[in-house]
Amino acid sequence: MRRLLLAVAALALLAGGCGDAGDDTGGSSQPQGASLRVTLGTQEFPEARILGELWRQALATNGYAVDLRKGVGPAEDLDQALQDGTIDGYVAYTGTVLSVVAGQDVTGLDPEETYAQAKEFYAGQDMVMSDMTPFQNKDAIATTTAYAEEHDLTEIGDLAGLDSFTLGARPEFEDLQLGLTGLQETYGLDNAEFAPVELGEQYTALDDGTAQAVDAFTTDPQLEGGGYRLLEDPELLFGSQNVVMVVGKDDLKRVDATAFLRVVDTVNSELTEEAMVRMNAEVTEGRSDEVVAREFLRSVGLDRPIRGD
Structure with a gap:
């Protein structure tokens, strides 16, 4: 009987440690410590919400409790929220980082040049960028x-x-x-x-x-x-707009930078233009961004934990 009571108590403690992963989408079923809890923000339009869901769900599968705040505001508001500590990371577009947040010219810059300059800008703000997605939205x-x-x-x-x-x-x-x-x-x-x-x-x-x-x-x-x-825009008048996650440097250290970015970068690597157009179309037609993201992650095998090297 003593063993049974101890087992019940242990299960109760385990259940009490489960985190709530988001404002409007529910949480991970895994127990989470405070060090693995992160808050992410997005803009309001469908694609940004889908991207937030993709990251939230993949991170939850890999042991993180994610509070996803959709529709925080435009790029300037998200950047300010990150600086204020209201959020730990957000969905960002590299060209918008340069043009809107950093006030730099984007015309003529290819994706790699845009990414490098945005990364340099954020390094001076004590912020870190994930790898960029193959797709652009510009x-x-x-x-x-x-x-x-x-x-x-x-x-x-x-x-x-x-x-x-x-x-x-x-x-x-x-x-x-x-x-x-x-x-x-x-x-x-x-x-x-x-x-x-x-x-x-x-x-x-x-x-x-x-x-x-x-x-x-x-x-x-x-x-x-x-x-x-x-x-085609061969002169790159409209610049380049790949997607990255921007995370506070201190926040990244807290959540194990290598493991955290491994998840985000793996998701990002699967996001082709064709995939995003299809997911955007599904949400526009009335499906929820949560369900669309879940089905995509399952289709590319990211509904299971990612093993480290």
């Missing part, structure tokens, strides 16, 4: 596939050969260097007529003929069907 110019084939369009500069065309984009895009102004200077698109189009309505504008080209993003869910084409 501004791009899109047309319908039919229009691109009809006019032999593969690069943005090919649009300069048209007599004229209408470019649809959010209103502020017209006067941005990373917008119509930059497109005119870099690619000679003086033949473009600008049409203000609310964010989210770009593809409707292409479909109904309001615009022949629009400002899009490289992981838009509408790209999954093949009806639209992204024109």
Whole structure:
């Protein structure tokens, strides 16, 4: 009887140590110590929420208790929250780190150059970046596939050969260097007529003929069907926007930097543009980001603990 009581007590202590992993998604079933508890933040849009879920679930599988705070705010708010200690890490885009947080120019920088400069900037802030994802989510110019084939369009500069065309984009895009102004200077698109189009309505504008080209993003869910084409940006006007996790240096030490980054980097290595477009499409169609992330991790074998070297 004494042995039975001791066993029951031990089980009660074990159950009491289980952590709650997030505001809105539930926690890991594994017992967690305070040293392995982390708080991550994301922006509000679907892709950022998916990325947060991918990291949360993979980290939970590997023994971490993760408090995931979705929709904290834009890049500036997330950076400030990390500096204030409100969060321990967040979903970041390398080009946004440079342009918005660091105030540096991103035009002409390839992914490796952008990553290196963002990493250097954050090192001066006592912050660390994970490896970057293969995919990028950045501004791009899109047309319908039919229009691109009809006019032999593969690069943005090919649009300069048209007599004229209408470019649809959010209103502020017209006067941005990373917008119509930059497109005119870099690619000679003086033949473009600008049409203000609310964010989210770009593809409707292409479909109904309001615009022949629009400002899009490289992981838009509408790209999954093949009806639209992204024109190449060989001059890298829009820079590079790979995803990284940014973590406070002291926080990283606390959670075992090698083990923690092994999990994050392994997840990141699986995130191709095709995979993100598909997951974005699923969430846009109404599936929860939690379920979409779980199914993706299972499909690439990351629903099991990752073994160290």
